[in-house]
Amino acid sequence: MLYLSRPARVACLLLLCLPLLILFPHSSWAHAFVIESSPTENQVLDKSPSQVTITFNEDLQSAFMSIKVTDETGKRVDTGKAQLNPNHKATMEIQLIPGVKNGIYSVNWRALSADGHPVNGVIPFQVGSGSNAPTHQAAASEGSGTSRIDLIAVRWFLYIGLSLLFGAICFRLFILPSISQDKNRSEQHQQNQRPFDTLPRWTKLLWSGYGITSAAILISLPLQASWDAGVSIREGFSLPILGEALQFTGAGQIWFIQMILVLLLSVTLIYALDYSISNRQRRLWGYSSALLTLCLMLSKAFVGHPAAATHPAPAIAADFVHL
Structure with a gap:
């Protein structure tokens, strides 16, 4: 019967387990991405909204989130504090100041995915009809992918x-x-020697x-x-x-x-x-x-x-x- 040392037996066991890893299908994970927002991207509204909400495909972490809503001059029209919806951890929201005037606005958002990767993007929208339609095209989830x-x-x-x-x-x-046992046998006369290890x-x-x-x-x-x-x-x-x-x-x-x-x-x-x-x-x-x-x-x-x-x-x- 073939005798295998302990390291060899462990190696054989690992090799036998290797096919199990191959049999399981490969899964790929992506970072959080926007599935819904209000206002939607490039939406034209008849009147100003009271808040902005952005919903993702997965729950978010509550740290380092932000939503900045700015007009065409870069002035902020939000209340300054974004938060997660208490009843839906995949939705973050922010209130807008009352009486937002007609014009083009940009929602600059940043969020932290459940996997720890930050994501960010821009959602443009317009309040009031007019010839100046929103021209700022931006993907709803362009963030730190790497x-x-x-x-x-x-x-x-x-x-x-x-x-x-x-x-x-x-x-x-x-x-x-x-190894220490073999060496100590050959050097038994050196009783004061420290162990080989x-x-x-x-x-x-x-x-x-x-x-x-x-x-x-x-x-x-x-x-x-x-x-x-x-x-x-x-x-x-x-x-x-x-x-x-x-x-x-x-x-x-x-x-x-x-x-x-x-x-x-x-x-x-x-x-x-x-x-x-x-x-x-x-x-x-x-x-x-x-x-x-x-x-x-x-x-x-x-x-x-x-x-x-x-x-x-x-x-x-x-x-x-x-x-």
Whole structure:
């Protein structure tokens, strides 16, 4: 009978699971887009409306939304505060000042999709009949379809950090014990020697992975908040912007959980490397470190397209397995 080592058996199991991923149909997620508005795009009204409403295909996040209604001179004719409809979270609305005069108006809107991507657009309309029909044509949902280069870079740093961190932990738990046993047998006369798994290269990889992961998570919130709010990166570090992101966005709430996981992970890693305790205790702390790292990977799936999917549970699970 052919004998397979443990790593080989794990690899075979993963290969057997691979067809399951192929059998499931591919799903594509899009950002929020406008399905209805009042006034509609290029609509000509006999009298001024009392409010502007914009309805999207999915629920919106309540942070960083805005609607600015301006006349032909750029003067605002809204009350200045957009809000979500309490009974329909996919609709945002704003009241207009009374007595809006005849003319051409533009509704400049910005919203935050359920997947965390900001979208924006312009809806022109006209009050009163006349020869000057609205000529400003604008798509109802032209927004930030692709992430900024800094957000992409931070995401890649996070993936690299998690790879180093999780790889180093698994190397310590599943590979080094057997190597350490072989080496210790051949060097039993060196009783005062530290265990083989404390090689500087391994610990450097471990802490490098932890440092990169922690830095990527820490910097991700102000960068994401500045993108969501449509402000400069510098403004993204301001307390009002960070506070709104933490309180009203899914990314901010997940970031808070991630920071707690990072702090707990630092404790488990310290104990996993503490050679004043027994080897059994170190391994338990090592398993705790691996579990917390997996939780960090899982938390990443709760932000973005998977969380906004029609059926979020399988989408989140698939994203976690993919990572």
